[in-house]
Amino acid sequence: MSFFESFGLAIKNILSSKMRTFLTMLGIIIGVTAVIVIVGLGNGMQNYMKDSFSELGTNTLTVSIPGRGSSRSVSVDSMYQLVADNPQQLDKISPTVTMSGTVKIETETADSTTVTGVSEDYFQMKGYGISQGRGLNYVDVAQRKDVCVIGQYLNQAYYAGGAVGQTIKFNGTKLTIVGVMSQKSDTMEEGGSDDCIFLPYSTAARLSWTGTISSYLITVVDENQAAACKTLVEDYLYGIFSDENAYSVTSMAEMLDTMNSMINMVITILAAIAAISLVVGGIGIMNIMLVSVTERTREIGIRKALGAKERSIMQQFVIEAGTTSALGGILGIALGFALSSAASVIISTLMDSSMSVTPSMGSVLMAVGVSVGIGVIFGYLPAKKAARLNPIDALRYD
Numbered sequence: 001m002s003f004f005e006s007f008g009l010a011i012k013n014i015l016s017s018k019m020r021t022f023l024t025m026l027g028i029i030i031g032v033t034a035v036i037v038i039v040g041l042g043n044g045m046q047n048y049m050k051d052s053f054s055e056l057g058t059n060t061l062t063v064s065i066p067g068r069g070s071s072r073s074v075s076v077d078s079m080y081q082l083v084a085d086n087p088q089q090l091d092k093i094s095p096t097v098t099m100s101g102t103v104k105i106e107t108e109t110a111d112s113t114t115v116t117g118v119s120e121d122y123f124q125m126k127g128y129g130i131s132q133g134r135g136l137n138y139v140d141v142a143q144r145k146d147v148c149v150i151g152q153y154l155n156q157a158y159y160a161g162g163a164v165g166q167t168i169k170f171n172g173t174k175l176t177i178v179g180v181m182s183q184k185s186d187t188m189e190e191g192g193s194d195d196c197i198f199l200p201y202s203t204a205a206r207l208s209w210t211g212t213i214s215s216y217l218i219t220v221v222d223e224n225q226a227a228a229c230k231t232l233v234e235d236y237l238y239g240i241f242s243d244e245n246a247y248s249v250t251s252m253a254e255m256l257d258t259m260n261s262m263i264n265m266v267i268t269i270l271a272a273i274a275a276i277s278l279v280v281g282g283i284g285i286m287n288i289m290l291v292s293v294t295e296r297t298r299e300i301g302i303r304k305a306l307g308a309k310e311r312s313i314m315q316q317f318v319i320e321a322g323t324t325s326a327l328g329g330i331l332g333i334a335l336g337f338a339l340s341s342a343a344s345v346i347i348s349t350l351m352d353s354s355m356s357v358t359p360s361m362g363s364v365l366m367a368v369g370v371s372v373g374i375g376v377i378f379g380y381l382p383a384k385k386a387a388r389l390n391p392i393d394a395l396r397y398d
Contacts, residue, residue, distance in 0.1 A: 013292070013320060014327070024288045025328030027281025028374070032332025032367040033339060034274035040340045040359035042267030048355040049259050059223040060125070061230055062250040063216040065237065072241055079216055082236055089229045091219040094119035097204035098215070101171035103197065105158045112191035113154065115170055117204020123149075125219050133164035133179035141200040149179040153194035168197065173207055175199060226253035278370060281328065282378035289321050289379050314384060321379020322372050329371025333364055
């Protein structure tokens, strides 16, 4: 008997007992569905994390140099020179000064606005666009000019879209608005990413009264080499302070890799737990195939009496078990994609997040392979039992 004949006979036997076959496949269906949804959830979390970290810049290093009581210090010029001396690894640098104080626009106070001192390269490093006016330039930084670039929220909420050329007060100092940033988030709100002010870091250092700059943002040429670039900066700073507590260098790419590793570990554990139901489904298939062998003992005896070989008998039952399992896998895949789509909608609605559950082709192929493999493995014992039946005893079986 050829493979296709065995397959056709297997389909016929499966369709003759639809409910029993469905209940047999249920473990496989549940297992495959669970694996696909869990893997899809892991992929969605990874994509969401990647998008979130991309906004922060996976090609950036954040350097903080508090000093920790050390009498030594690092000047802005020294940090710029570090970048200039390593053009193959480091790209651009921007000192950053986070300000705290009162922002006033005429008689109104903007309590939630963030104010940050940056260099002229900061907007390019972060990928921020300018919709009106201009960004900061070298002259603004060198001459410590009282100028700033504001976010789109301030432009719309307080200046009716015409902020360029107007003034805004920070801690009593008037700053001339020279540019307006492009909108960054889908919705503009108070305290959001568009509620911000950027001024030259030299001006920010002057207004902060300390005059010191201890934070820097550095972009790397190749984010895949972020770890090596981080080591480069750390070695440079250690050579100055001889104390690892005097500074910290954070790589967004490394943080993303760490988060992905943690997600992968959790997803792998959950998928392994879900896969237990596949084993349960396989046991169910073996059980029903043993029942089928008992029910079809006389049929097996007739076939063997007519000259059917043990190999043909075994092939028939193995193919039937594999087909049953494969059909369960296909139904599980369909259900898995349906639940993934539903989960994406639920997550988007309840959590106001763009994260989606996205099953991968690898998980689908794995689910099909595992389901068929389990059917074949657990169908082998019943098939072997059927193949070894004595034809005389089988013909006498009632």
